[in-house]
Structures are given as C-alpha cells and as structure tokens.
Amino acid sequence: MMTAEYPAAPEPLLRIEGLKTYYPIKRGLLSRTVGNVRAVDDITLDLYPGETLGLVGESGCGKSTIGRSIIRLENPTAGKIWFDGEEITASPMSALRGERTKMQMIFQDPYSSLNPRMRVHELLAEPMRVHGVAAGAGLEARIDKLLDTVGIPRSYKQRFPHEFSGGQRQRIGIARALSLNPKLIVCDEPVSALDVSIQAQILNLLKELQQELGLTYLFIAHGLGAVKYISSRIAVMYLGKMVELGTKEQIFGSPRHPYTQALLNAYPIPDPRKRGQERIVLQGDVPSPAAPPSGCRFHTRCPFAQVKCKEEEPLLQGTGHAAACHYPLVTG
Amino acid sequence: MLLELKDMKTVFKTDRGEVTSVDGVSLRVGKGETIGIVGESGCGKSVTSLSIMRLLGKSGRIKEGEILFMGQDLAKLPEAELRLIRGGDIAMIFQEPMTSLNPVFTIGNQLTEAIQLHTDLRGKAAAGYAVQMLEKVGIPRPEAMMKSYPHSLSGGMRQRVMIAMALSCKPKLLIADEPTTALDVTIQAQILNLMKELREEMGASIMLITHDLGVIAEMADKVVVMYAGQVVEETDVFTLFEQPLHPYTQGLMKSIPHIEAEAEETLASIPGAVPPLTNMPKGCRFQPRCAFAAARCQAEAPALLPVQEGHDVRCWMAQEPEQWKVRKEEAV
Numbered sequence: 001m002m003t004a005e006y007p008a009a010p011e012p013l014l015r016i017e018g019l020k021t022y023y024p025i026k027r028g029l030l031s032r033t034v035g036n037v038r039a040v041d042d043i044t045l046d047l048y049p050g051e052t053l054g055l056v057g058e059s060g061c062g063k064s065t066i067g068r069s070i071i072r073l074e075n076p077t078a079g080k081i082w083f084d085g086e087e088i089t090a091s092p093m094s095a096l097r098g099e100r101t102k103m104q105m106i107f108q109d110p111y112s113s114l115n116p117r118m119r120v121h122e123l124l125a126e127p128m129r130v131h132g133v134a135a136g137a138g139l140e141a142r143i144d145k146l147l148d149t150v151g152i153p154r155s156y157k158q159r160f161p162h163e164f165s166g167g168q169r170q171r172i173g174i175a176r177a178l179s180l181n182p183k184l185i186v187c188d189e190p191v192s193a194l195d196v197s198i199q200a201q202i203l204n205l206l207k208e209l210q211q212e213l214g215l216t217y218l219f220i221a222h223g224l225g226a227v228k229y230i231s232s233r234i235a236v237m238y239l240g241k242m243v244e245l246g247t248k249e250q251i252f253g254s255p256r257h258p259y260t261q262a263l264l265n266a267y268p269i270p271d272p273r274k275r276g277q278e279r280i281v282l283q284g285d286v287p288s289p290a291a292p293p294s295g296c297r298f299h300t301r302c303p304f305a306q307v308k309c310k311e312e313e314p315l316l317q318g319t320g321h322a323a324a325c326h327y328p329l330v331t332g
Numbered sequence: 333m334l335l336e337l338k339d340m341k342t343v344f345k346t347d348r349g350e351v352t353s354v355d356g357v358s359l360r361v362g363k364g365e366t367i368g369i370v371g372e373s374g375c376g377k378s379v380t381s382l383s384i385m386r387l388l389g390k391s392g393r394i395k396e397g398e399i400l401f402m403g404q405d406l407a408k409l410p411e412a413e414l415r416l417i418r419g420g421d422i423a424m425i426f427q428e429p430m431t432s433l434n435p436v437f438t439i440g441n442q443l444t445e446a447i448q449l450h451t452d453l454r455g456k457a458a459a460g461y462a463v464q465m466l467e468k469v470g471i472p473r474p475e476a477m478m479k480s481y482p483h484s485l486s487g488g489m490r491q492r493v494m495i496a497m498a499l500s501c502k503p504k505l506l507i508a509d510e511p512t513t514a515l516d517v518t519i520q521a522q523i524l525n526l527m528k529e530l531r532e533e534m535g536a537s538i539m540l541i542t543h544d545l546g547v548i549a550e551m552a553d554k555v556v557v558m559y560a561g562q563v564v565e566e567t568d569v570f571t572l573f574e575q576p577l578h579p580y581t582q583g584l585m586k587s588i589p590h591i592e593a594e595a596e597e598t599l600a601s602i603p604g605a606v607p608p609l610t611n612m613p614k615g616c617r618f619q620p621r622c623a624f625a626a627a628r629c630q631a632e633a634p635a636l637l638p639v640q641e642g643h644d645v646r647c648w649m650a651q652e653p654e655q656w657k658v659r660k661e662e663a664v
Contacts, residue, residue: 004491031557048554058517058518058519059516060517070573083531155401165475165605166607167605168605172342194586195372195373195586195606196372196543196545196587197583197584197587197602198372198601198605199587199589200587200588200589200599200600200601200602201601201603203589203599203601204601207598222517223589224517224591225588225589225590225591226589226591227600228591229589230451247467252591261575262518263517263518264591265521266518266520266521267517267546267591268388268520268521268524268544268546268549269546269549269550269591269592270545270546270548270549270551270573270585270588270590271549271573272549272550272569273573274549275549275550280602281518281521281522281525282518282521284520284523285486285488285489285519286516293652311449322355
C-alpha cells in the first residue's frame with residue numbers, strides 16, 4: 001500500500017542539504033571561468049524509505065542534475081548528501097563504489113544507456129561480477145530471476161540490445177539497476193522516450209517492484225500524469241530552486257506556488273468537453289540559469305508578481321506542504 | 333473537400349525488400365477543419381503527412397492511391413508543380429524546429445526567401461511582411477529577430493518562427509507533425525494557443541499529427557487513430573473520447589495517467605509492442621495485443637467500416653458484435 005503521508009520511520013534514507021551544482025562557463029584562450037550555470041542552487045530534501053518522491057519541472061530546471069549529483073555522476077559544488085545515515089559527499093570514488101551499489105539509476109534513453117555490443121546476459125552479469133554480488137551458478141540463477149522479474153523471456157539472454165523494442169530495453173535497464181539489490185533508484189525520465197501504451201507497462205512494473213522489494217524512488221520527470229501516478233510526494237523545481245514540496249494530493253489539489261499552478265494548468269486535458277476552460281498561459285521563456293532573475297526567480301513570468309518578489313528571494317516555507325513564495329496561493 | 337486521401341499506400345525500399353509503411357489510408361479534410369492523427373511510433377502517422385507533400389526521399393514512394401488536393405492528384409503531379417504547392421498552399425511544421433531551420437542563415441533571410449518564392453512581394457516589401465508575420469506569432473522585437481540566427485533562439489521561439497514561415501504564404505492546409513512534442517508544457521500551451529488564434533484568423537485547415545491525446549482533445553475537430561500503418565478508427569473528437577470503439581483506442585485512452593484522475597492502484601496498459609512492419613500478424617493487426625481477440629480476428633483482417641453515422645472502425649467486435657461473440661465462444 002502506498003500512502004501519501006510520510007512513512008512511519010522518520011529516519012530519511014537520503015538527505016540532501018544545501019546542494020549546489022554549478023557548471024562553470026569558460027571563455028577565451030586561457031579558458032577562464034567567467035560565470036556559472038547554476039543548475040542546482042541550494043536544494044534541501046529528504047527521501048524516506050519506501051516512498052517515491054517525484055521531481056518535476058521544465059527543461060533546464062535542474063531536476064536531472066540533482067539525480068546525477070546524488071549518484072555522483074556530477075560533482076556537487078557545495079552542500080552535503082547523506083545516504084543511509086552516512087555522509088557521502090566527500091567520500092572518495094573508491095569508497096563510493098561500494099556505496100553506490102545501493103543507489104542505482106534508470107536513464108531516459110534506453111537506446112543509448114545499454115552497450116550495443118553486449119548481450120543481455122553480459123549486460124546483467126557485468127555489474128554483479130564487478131561488485132562480487134554473485135558468481136558461477138548463483139550468477140546464472142540470479143540473471144534468470146532478474147529477467148523474470150522485469151518480464152523479459154529467459155530465452156532472450158543471448159540477444160543484443162538492438163533486437164529489443166524501447167519498452168523491452170527499458171526493462172533491461174531496470175533489471176540492471178536491480179541486479180545489485182539497491183535501496184534507492186533514481187529514475188531519470190524513465191518513460192519519456194516510450195510510447196503511451198508502453199509507458200503504462202513500465203510505470204506499473206516500477207510500482208510492483210517497489211512494493212515487492214521495498215525500494216525508494218526519486219522519480220524525475222516532466223510528464224505530470226506519470227509523476228502523479230507513481231509518486232507519494234512531489235517537489236516542483238524552477239530554475240535550480242525548489243519552489244514547492246508536498247504530498248501529491250496537496251500539489252495537485254491545492255498548489256500554493258503560482259508556478260505549480262501554471263504548470264498544472266498548461267497540461268492539456270484529454271477531454272474535449274473541457275477545451276473551452278480558461279487557463280493561465282505563462283508568457284515568455286524560462287530565463288537562463290547562468291543569469292537568473294533577482295529575488296524570486298519566477299517573478300519575470302509570474303502573473304501575481306509584486307515589487308517584493310523582484311527584490312527579495314522567498315524561502316521554502318511550511319512544514320509538510322512548503323512553498324517558496326511571498327504571496328502563496330490559497331486554493332483547494 | 334480540401335484534401336482527400338484515397339487508399340494511399342506508401343512503401344519504402346530497404347535491404348530486406350519493400351516495406352509498406354502506410355497501408356491504404358483514406359481520409360478527408362474539409363475547409364477550416366482540424367483533423368488530428370494519433371498513434372504510436374511506427375504507426376505511419378508521419379509518413380502519411382510526408383506522403384501528402386511527397387517528401388519521401390529516394391527510397392520511398394506512393395505505390396497506390398490518390399491524394400486529391402483541391403481536385404488535383406498530388407501523387408501524380410510533376411515535381412516542379414508540386415514545389416509551388418509545398419510551402420505555398422500546403423505548409424508544414426515539424427517536431428524539431430532546430431533541424432528544420434538552416435543554421436547558417438538568419439531568420440530574416442529564411443523568412444523572406446519563402447515569401448519571395450510564393451508571393452509577389454520583393455525586397456523591402458517582403459522583409460516588411462516578414463516582420464509583420466513575426467509580430468503576429470508573438471515574437472518580441474521582431475526587427476531584431478530578423479537578424480538573429482536559429483541557434484540563439486529557444487525551442488519555443490524557433491517553433492514560433494517556423495509557424496510564421498509556414499503561415500506567411502497563407503496556406504490552405506497546415507500540416508503540423510508533433511509541433512509541441514519537443515517543447516515544455518508551459519511553452520506547449522503558448523504554441524497551441526497561438527495555433528488556435530491563427531486558425532481562426534486565417535481559416536486554414538490543420539492536419540495535426542501527435543501521440544498526445546491531450547493535444548488532440550484541445551485542438552481537433554475530427555480524429556483518425558492509426559495503428560501499424562492503417563486507420564483503425566475515425567470519428568469526431570467528442571465521440572472518440574466518450575465512446576471509443578476500437579480496443580486499441582480504448583487501451584490508449586486508459587493507459588494515459590490522467591492528472592485529474594484519482595490515484596488508482598494500477599494503470600491499464602496494452603500488453604506487448606507494435607509489430608514490426610516486416611512481420612505483420614495475420615488477420616487483424618492489433619489482434620496479438622487485443623484482450624477481445626477471437627478466432628475470426630486471427631483469421632480475417634477487418635476492413636474500416638462505418639458502425640454509426642460518422643464513426644468508422646476497423647474491428648470485428650464493433651462491426652458484428654453478435655457474430656463476433658459466437659465465434660469467440662467457438663474458439664474457446
């Protein structure tokens with residue numbers, strides 16, 4: 001059973017505090033750093049065991065960078081990350097390697113995240129061999145079991161990735177992530193590249209696996225429907241900042257940040273009878289994260305912006321349902 | 333009728349022989365009407381639109397059927413005459429606006445080229461008209477935009493430029509192939525609004541190709557659902573959403589995670605995957621994935637037939653419910 005409330009155990013599995021990940025902009029002959037793209041700018045977030053936290057926002061908001069920083073595919077510029085009670089921000093790569101078996105990632109593009117020259121058997125055996133999880137007959141048995149778990153026939157073991165459809169490839173990616181018995185899986189847009197009918201299959205599989213294996217997910221996506229379906233809590237990001245955090249009922253039912261409201265509103269509803277409905281359409285584009293606007297980063301596009309929004313940066317306020325806005329909405 | 337496809341069949345030459353990508357598609361687009369074509373990757377929706385413009389490259393050709401556009405058969409029109417129609421009476425916008433704009437010419441350059449080719453305007457008059465068009469699609473500072481290169485624009489702005497270019501020659505038919513798929517939701521809402529405004533102002537017909545049923549619900553008057561190179565259902569948008577008759581359409585509707593829906597335990601999904609073009613199943617092409625498949629479905633391919641006034645379905649169950657049931661019981 002999934003509940004929208006925090007799980008009973010108050011100890012978070014993953015804790016991110018003040019995480020900043022900047023990408024330097026280098027210019028000129030000496031490639032001097034002339035500025036920073038502030039992809040992730042001061043994010044604090046807890047992830048509890050067994051929950052799914054959805055991370056949503058538009059392209060360039062930094063949601064993928066958070067996922068990649070946790071797994072240390074990017075080096076955080078500042079901030080701390082605790083996993084399972086231990087601080088891993090400063091861990092050397094060698095120590096991290098062991099820790100990382102407990103944190104896995106599923107990528108968006110199942111076409112480019114599997115080595116095209118390896119057969120399915122090898123793709124699944126490799127991580128287990130490297131980390132000494134299984135060997136010999138135990139390894140074979142485990143590969144069979146993983147294939148069963150994700151719904152790929154065992155007889156396909158000797159096939160190459162190109163022989164599979166997108167959905168099947170994503171299943172193989174999931175099997176690979178599961179092979180090391182992880183506690184946390186960072187799912188980075190796992191269904192965005194798939195067809196609608198296949199998306200549902202993968203979302204259902206992820207949900208089943210979570211119940212069976214007690215996994216914790218950080219589910220990064222821009223498709224709000226998928227996020228709503230799978231998440232218990234949702235964090236909304238805009239331009240490197242978290243603007244709202246709450247349970248899925250709170251975010252979808254009574255959004256407090258104008259950006260969240262606009263995002264929900266922009267989503268086309270698959271019901272032609274509702275097409276006449278007034279909707280808030282945001283003007284303009286997302287500003288560059290290299291030169292974010294002063295004060296509230298959303299003020300340039302916010303329909304309710306006031307003078308204060310331009311001058312003072314709002315903090316993420318509220319316990320449980322938090323919003324970073326000087327004038328939060330009262331809805332619901 | 334502005335456009336009428338009659339049993340159009342498009343084939344591609346491949347190493348393994350000829351492949352039929354679009355198999356006998358018939359559809360009609362009235363003046364000022366917006367027709368939506370939905371389906372998953374590989375269903376032939378894009379090839380259908382490219383066939384109308386005969387943009388099939390060297391390996392593709394229209395093998396059978398007619399493409400009647402204002403009474404002329406585009407399938408048989410000489411290339412030189414077709415060139416005047418492309419970008420003139422029929423304009424097209426694509427999914428990826430970056431690859432459809434030439435990176436080495438300025439926006440102004442590319443816009444005026446199209447205008448000079450298809451209208452009587454020349455020189456300054458053409459440039460002035462280009463600025464007007466940019467203004468019309470909501471581009472701020474259109475004069476400055478004329479001098480910029482495609483790489484300096486955001487995705488939403490590029491798509492606006494593409495729309496300006498497409499509409500500059502006052503087309504009678506605008507073909508939009510996944511025009512908002514590459515864009516963020518808030519930008520998608522802007523572009524859809526823009527397309528609606530322009531449709532009203534210019535009275536053009538639109539052929540909207542997408543996999544997103546939300547976009548269809550928002551825009552289309554009439555919908556054609558395609559599966560594996562064939563039309564499986566065609567009706568008006570309200571009937572399609574309220575009473576879909578083909579099991580594939582029904583499955584598609586149910587598998588979308590709805591942002592307004594209450595949280596459900598499992599999402600309905602369609603098992604299996606779209607069959608490859610080289611290996612179509614016997615009988616009905618959807619039969620291997622269909623929950624209602626009976627012996628007849630495996631033996632005989634159904635035709636696209638009206639089951640109600642203005643509602644065509646390619647399915648035995650919808651066409652002959654009595655007999656289909658009998659046969660199903662026989663099969664069991």
